[in-house]
Amino acid sequence: MPRTVMITGTSSGVGRASALALAARGFTVFAGVREESDGEALRRASADEIVPVRVDVTDAGSIAAAAERVERATGAAGLTGLVNNAGIGAPWPMELVPLEEFRRHLEVNLTGQLAVTQAFLPLIKRARGRIVNVGSEGGRITLPFLGPITAAKHGLVSMTDALRLELRPWGVSVSIVEPGATRSDAPAKLVENGRRAVAERFSPQGRADYGAAVEHVIAAIAAIHRRAGSPPEVIAGAVVAAMTARRPRTRYPVGGHAKLLTRLRRVLPDRAMDALVTRLLGLPGPEPRAAAPHA
Ligand SMILES: NC(=O)c1ccc[n+]([C@@H]2O[C@H](COP(=O)([O-])OP(=O)(O)OC[C@H]3O[C@@H](n4cnc5c(N)ncnc54)[C@H](OP(=O)(O)O)[C@@H]3O)[C@@H](O)[C@H]2O)c1
Structure with a gap:
């Protein structure tokens, strides 16, 4: 039976590498792009x-049109796989993030994945196919100033679990690939978005309170990506495994320090994890404690 897969966000990085890797394994790949030129290049x-x-x-509208297009091409056989990969990220302190910016992170990274899943599910059920969501180690571990992204990625973990449990009767398998630091275009976009936000969108007080710390954290994250980041092809390898393994795993922590950090998160208490993350990012330790109000 011909194997077919729809992947979102294939203009670059993990999506592009996954499209090429699955095509090389004989899949017909429907590659989601926003710009026609990106699709042509791929x-x-x-x-x-x-x-x-x-x-x-x-x-x-664009999701419905894409699902119709893929349905016309796949017909009664249905769609063997869907990879929800599209994602964005900009650093913001939770105190300052404009609500429309927070909603945009949830929309692209979480609600959008559900919207695409709902549109393609009739095709996937027809083929008893597979869904692979591309989450993040940020779905398990929260870093300061990445709250809008990690809130969405934590949500994606739960949404993946719900889908996996609910779609069992149709034999549809649902996995999540959880990349650690990956050397795609994303780290440079994060740095650029962060610098622009600090310079143009923070209030003067916000800049005084958080500007230096945000600049520091994005520089530290960029350095971690350069030093320990994995190429997108490594993450694509996990996407291929989730799509082709006889018994796909439910979770694929992969690349960067994803496996180690996820394991530590499971065993360390919150305060120890806070200390580890703070040290990893080279942030100063806590201020000396103020006296308790009723001491
Ligand atoms: N890089 C990392 O270190 C890292 C770590 C953990 C998880 N991840 C996850 O891996 C996935 C892929 O990221 P990447 O590293 O490959 O980053 P990337 O190179 O920036 O790719 C992101 C892709 O998402 C697409 N996209 C953004 N907004 C979209 C929208 N509204 N609708 C459709 N597509 C949209 C982009 O398309 P345009 O070119 O049109 O904007 C691009 O193709 C994301 O879910 C990301 O959260 C990455």
């Missing part, structure tokens, strides 16, 4: 085995 790179499909995961 099609050429794969010697025409990849079919670009325009989709913005925040746009219901």
